[in-house]
Structures are given as C-alpha cells and as structure tokens.
Amino acid sequence: MATTVDRPRPAAGGEEGRRGATGWFDPRGRRMGGLAFILNRLTGIGLVLYLYLHLVILSMLARGPEAWDQFVDIALSPPFLALDVLLLTGLLIHGLNGIRVGLVGLGFVASRQRAMFIALMVVAALVAIAGALRIFSGE
Amino acid sequence: MTAPASEGHRTARFRVLRRKAGDAAPHFDDFDVAVGPDSTVLEALVAIRRDQDPSLTLRHSCFHASCGTCGMRVDGQEGLACVTKVGDASEVTVEPLANLPVVSDLVVAMDPFYDGLEPLGRPLVRSSENIPGALPDGVEAYTRYEDCIECGICLSACPIAGSDPLYVGPAAIAAAWRVVEEPRGREPGPVMRLMDDDQAAWRCHVAWECSEACPSGVDPARAIMQVRRKAAGARARRLFGMGGRS
Numbered sequence: 151m152a153t154t155v156d157r158p159r160p161a162a163g164g165e166e167g168r169r170g171a172t173g174w175f176d177p178r179g180r181r182m183g184g185l186a187f188i189l190n191r192l193t194g195i196g197l198v199l200y201l202y203l204h205l206v207i208l209s210m211l212a213r214g215p216e217a218w219d220q221f222v223d224i225a226l227s228p229p230f231l232a233l234d235v236l237l238l239t240g241l242l243i244h245g246l247n248g249i250r251v252g253l254v255g256l257g258f259v260a261s262r263q264r265a266m267f268i269a270l271m272v273v274a275a276l277v278a279i280a281g282a283l284r285i286f287s288g289e
Numbered sequence: 290m291t292a293p294a295s296e297g298h299r300t301a302r303f304r305v306l307r308r309k310a311g312d313a314a315p316h317f318d319d320f321d322v323a324v325g326p327d328s329t330v331l332e333a334l335v336a337i338r339r340d341q342d343p344s345l346t347l348r349h350s351c352f353h354a355s356c357g358t359c360g361m362r363v364d365g366q367e368g369l370a371c372v373t374k375v376g377d378a379s380e381v382t383v384e385p386l387a388n389l390p391v392v393s394d395l396v397v398a399m400d401p402f403y404d405g406l407e408p409l410g411r412p413l414v415r416s417s418e419n420i421p422g423a424l425p426d427g428v429e430a431y432t433r434y435e436d437c438i439e440c441g442i443c444l445s446a447c448p449i450a451g452s453d454p455l456y457v458g459p460a461a462i463a464a465a466w467r468v469v470e471e472p473r474g475r476e477p478g479p480v481m482r483l484m485d486d487d488q489a490a491w492r493c494h495v496a497w498e499c500s501e502a503c504p505s506g507v508d509p510a511r512a513i514m515q516v517r518r519k520a521a522g523a524r525a526r527r528l529f530g531m532g533g534r535s
Contacts, residue, residue, distance in 0.1 A: 167390045167397060169451030178365030183497025183510075187448055251495045257518025260511050263497060 186247055186267050193244040200237055228286075235282040242274035298323040301375055303333055305345065306384040307394050315391070317382075318342070324375045330363050330383060331370035334395070346394035354504055357438030360386050360445070361395050367442040367502040386445035402441045405461035409480060411435070412473040435467060436507045443499035443509050455488045459499035459509035462490055466512035469519070485520035493517075 169176065174191055177184075210217050224230055250270055254263045301324045308315035320341055322333045331349055338345045349359040352371045359370040362384040375381060389397035413435055420431040443459040444450050450458050465484045469477040484490045493513045500510040 167385075168388050168454065169448070171452040173387070173451040174448050176365075179362065179367070181498065181501040183495070183501060184446075184448065187494060187496035187498075254514060255493070255495050255517060256521055257514040260514040263495070 182264055182267060186250075189243055190247050190251070193240040193247075196237075196240045197244060200240075226288075231285050234285050235278065238281045238285075239274070239278040242277055243271070246270040246274050298325050300324070301333070301378060302380045303337065304380060304382045305334070305337070305394070306382075307345075308391050309344075309346075309393055328375045329371055330361075330368075330373045330375060330381065331359050333375060333381070334370060334383065346392075346396050348396045355438065357440030357505075360440035360442045360504075362386065362445065367446045369440060369442070369504045372504070386441050388444050388447065388450045389441060397441070399439075399441055402439070402444055402458070402460065405457050406439070406464050408483075409461060409464050409468055410475055411464040411468060412471075412475070414473075415467075415471065416473060417471050436505045437463065438505050440504065442502050442504060443507070446498035446502035448496050448498065449492055449494050453488070453492060456492045457489050459493070459513065460507075462493075462516055463507050463509035463512040465489075466516050469516070481516070481520065481523070484516045485523070490516040490520060 175188055177188060180188065207221065210221050247267065247270060250263065250266045254260050254266070259266060300321050303320045303322055304317045305320065306315050307318050320337045322336055324333055331347075331352065334345065334347050335349070338347065347359070347361075347370075349371060350356040351358075354369050354372045357369070360367065361370050362368075363370065363373050364378070364382050365384075367386065370383075383395065385391050385395045386397045389399065389401060392398050415433045415435050418433050420433055424430070437460060439460070441460075443463075447456075447459055450456050462484055465480045468475050468480045490513050493510070495510070495514075497510045500508045503509060
C-alpha cells in the first residue's frame with residue numbers, strides 16, 4: 151500500500167483564463183446554489199458597509215443632543231425606514247443562508263441543500279414583510 | 290458569415306469567443322448556421338469549421354458525452370457541446386471553459402486539471418459496483434468505470450477556483466473521496482490529510498455549481514462535504530484526546 155501522497159497542484163493553473171473575484175458576482179448561467187453564493191456575498195458586503203455606517207452615525211452622539219435629535223428626525227423619514235427594511239432583509243438572507251452553509255458545509259443534510267435554501271428564503275421573505283409592516287406602522 | 294438553411298432547418302447565430310496565440314484580447318465572431326430541431330452545439334461548431342472558418346479551434350471526440358473533451362460554456366453555462374441542444378434559440382454564445390488557460394479559441398489547457406488528479410492515484414475502475422442484468426452473448430463481464438470523465442466542467446463552474454489559484458478544485462476532492470470510499474490498494478489516510486486543508490476541502494464555499502454542472506453525475510460537492518464531515522470528525526476526536534487521524 152502507498153503511504154505517501156504528493157500534494158495536488160492547484161487546479162486552476164495560472165492567472166490566465168480565471169474569472170477572478172469579479173466572477174463571484176456574474177449571474178450568467180448560475181443555478182440556485184450559485185445564486186445563493188452571490189446573494190451571500192452581496193449581503194455580506196452590504197452588512198460590512200452598514201457596520202461602518204452605523205459607527206459613523208453613533209459618532210453623532212458626540213456632537214450633542216441637537217445633532218442627535220436632528221438625525222432621529224431623518225431616521226424616521228420613509229426613505230430611511232426603507233433602508234431599515236433593506237438592512238433587515240440582508241440580515242435575514244445572510245444569517246439564514248449562513249445556517250444552511252454551515253450545516254451543508256459540514257456534511258449535514260447536503261442532499262437537501264436546495265430545498266433548505268428555498269425554505270429559508272421563504273422564511274426570510276415572510277419575516278422581512280412582517281418587519282417592514284411593523285417598521286412603517288411606527289409601532 | 291452565413292451558411293444557407295435547408296428544408297426543415299432554420300438559421301441560428303453563433304457568437305463564438307475567439308483567441309489565438311499572440312492575440313492581445315479575445316473577441317467574438319458571429320456565424321449564422323443552419324440548425325434542425327435536434328441539432329447540438331457541437332454539430333453547429335463542426336459545421337462552422339467545415340463550411341465557414343477552418344481556423345476555428347475546438348476539441349471533441351465521441352459525440353455522446355463519454356470522452357469529456359468538448360466541455361465549454363454555452364450561453365454562460367458549462368456543458369458538453371455534444372449533448373447541448375441548440376433548441377429554439379436564435380442566438381447562442383459559445384465560450385471556452387473558464388479557470389483554465391486558453392490554448393486557442395474553445396480549447397483550454399487541461400494540464401492544471403490533470404495535475405490536481407494525478408497525485409491521488411485514483412483507480413479508474415469502480416470494482417465495488419457491478420452493472421445489473423444479463424450479459425449479452427460473447428460478453429464475459431462489464432467493467433464499471435468511475436463516473437468522472439475529466440471534462441473540467443466542475444472547475445470552470447466553481448466560483449472559488451476562479452478566484453483562488455491555490456485551490457485544488459472539485460474534481461480532485463471528489464477523486465480523493467472515491468479513494469476514501471473505495472481504496473482499491475491505496476491508503477486513504479494520507480489522501481484525507483491532504484484534503485483536510487484550507488486549499489482543498491475547506492476552500493469550498495458551498496455554491497454547489499460543480500455538482501449542478503457535472504454532466505456525468507459525479508456530484509463533487511457532496512464528495513467535498515463528505516470529506517469535510519470525516520475530517521471534522523477526526524479533528525474533534527483528536528481535540529478530545531480520542532485518538533485517530535483522518
């Protein structure tokens with residue numbers, strides 16, 4: 151029996167012909183798993199951008215109560231509330247799909263990965279709709 | 290460039306990505322081809338080469354999805370051109386496989402792909418499974434080969450192989466899992482240890498494109514997840530002092 155195995159060389163070879171990281175976002179010809187992959191990256195980037203935006207907004211607290219009250223007025227305007235709905239939707243998609251990726255990525259329910267994605271995205275849509283109704287109703 | 294459509298045929302436009310050695314950048318050439326209801330993309334490409342442009346480079350052999358040589362992207366999706374029908378499309382875009390160096394037009398260099406498989410010493414005959422049913426006269430036994438036809442389609446479809454030049458790719462990991470499942474004289478431990486690596490099984494981001502695109506039912510994504518599960522189990526056992534490697 152052989153006891154050693156050489157490390158396989160990288161399959162994609164050199165730079166030539168490779169799609170590159172921009173290929174992550176190319177939806178042409180992608181199936182459901184590929185679209186889930188794109189969606190997870192887009193929402194992930196969105197959430198990272200939101201994190202920095204959140205820190206910028208929090209820094210307004212240092213400018214005193216007037217500046218903060220001014221911001222709260224803007225935050226309650228419909229366009230800003232729409233951004234809240236977008237944030238909630240991104241969080242739901244990324245978080246729920248992350249559960250699927252974690253489970254499938256460790257070999258659990260791998261054969262059900264497609265059904266799981268559909269089910270989790272239905273949950274995400276329902277919660278996002280419920281959240282949007284609550285956000286815009288001002289409760 | 291146009292070829293006349295005969296009775297029962299219509300004309301479809303093929304946009305073929307061209308690149309020859311020395312070209313600074315690839316470009317599309319358009320060809321109008323007569324196609325019938327059952328025409329395949331490969332038949333159309335062969336007709337283009339025969340009737341319109343003999344310099345069009347493509348690779349094919351069996352015409353029935355066994356040899357794996359005619360893998361390419363048709364309208365952005367990987368497939369074997371020999372079994373990809375033109376259907377009712379009026380325009381078809383044909384490009385070489387991605388993530389492998391282009392040799393000429395639709396032909397890519399497969400060396401990097403084979404280099405990934407070679408060290409695994411994968412046996413090609415699947416001895417654990419027999420094909421059911423009575424044998425025809427004169428046939429002593431069927432030989433059940435492994436499913437992978439080494440077309441490179443999984444590598445082209447994989448978004449991670451497109452951005453990480455160190456990733457060994459879906460086919461190599463699927464082949465490794467076959468060695469683990471059915472060693473046939475190989476020792477699976479070293480193979481598992483190679484795959485339990487951040488440039489092997491753990492580099493996959495679960496896009497599942499490799500399995501969706503595979504024309505031969507190999508299901509590399511499932512194999513990658515099996516490798517991960519086994520590797521994670523072995524790591525957990527080591528962590529809790531229960532011994533055992535992969």
